[in-house]
Amino acid sequence: MADPLEEMYHIYKEPIFRYLRHMCQSRTIAEELTHDTFLKAFKGYGRFRGESSLKTWLFKIARNTYLNEAGRFSQKNEVPFAEPERHERGITRNIETEMMVRQTMRRLTEKERTLLILREQCFSLNEIAAILQQTEGNIKVGIHRAKKRFREYYLEGDEGRI
Template sequence: METIKNIEELYEKYKPPIYTYLYYQTGNREAAEELCQEVFLRAFKSLTSYRGDCSVKTWLYTIARNLHATWYKREVKYEMLTLDNIGEAEFISDKASPEETVEKREKREQVRNILNLLKEEYRSVLILCDIMEFSYGEIASLMGWNLSKVKITIYRARIQFKTLFESEGDNR
């Protein structure tokens, strides 16, 4: 089990992945940055109450997930969340040809659009599993679910994603 030595190490190690997770969830750089700062502020405030029941990573992602849920209810309410402003530089290699760059942008746009069509639960598990590369056990701990529910939800989310992906391809 990982121990927390100091808040600076914790911040340096986990800020990039927490920010990325929140960025995928919100689709907004400013909101992701603000939520990310709040995650570490809350972690710092509750550092003494961290019991080590779960990994530090899972603990921080749980804080991030709960903050996102609150933000989503408060800020977004009835709007459809878009991921349009995810930075191009994060996904494009300097070595890619112009054709490859265009193809990657189009594919990324298609994936973002499909993620936006999924219900929150499906979008969350796909981001955690397929983008953030969490294990099923970590997702179960983070979501407060049993392992069976995680597996079933990921399976259903992938089926829905695939169906939407294929139907969008037919519409092109």
């Protein structure tokens, strides 16, 4: 591939889509947000200064795209991102556990969800700090607190099932 934009798209399309799907929990909306993310990235590519990695820059655009879309929905008092998804490729999953995890993730703040999702996708603390424009120390503490809150919320929901 000679075109750097095409190469960027092929390398980062799936990770960006997975991040956005985790954030909004809707395949359809995640596809639209992924498309919007790359449109913004293509338009702004000439202004990319290389102060961070291309990956970090793209995920920052994806997060801002998600936040803008979520903000539009909240202004309309709509519930934006909660459509149920079909299971892909016939993979059998424990649906009850999956639903509990989704419900628990929805209870977290956007920042907590972002921290957990980016960490789960193997971003370094440094990369997450660049995306969220915070220090690594703040990111470590934020991840710890997000995990703790997730655990608390998950166990609250789990007690209701017993």
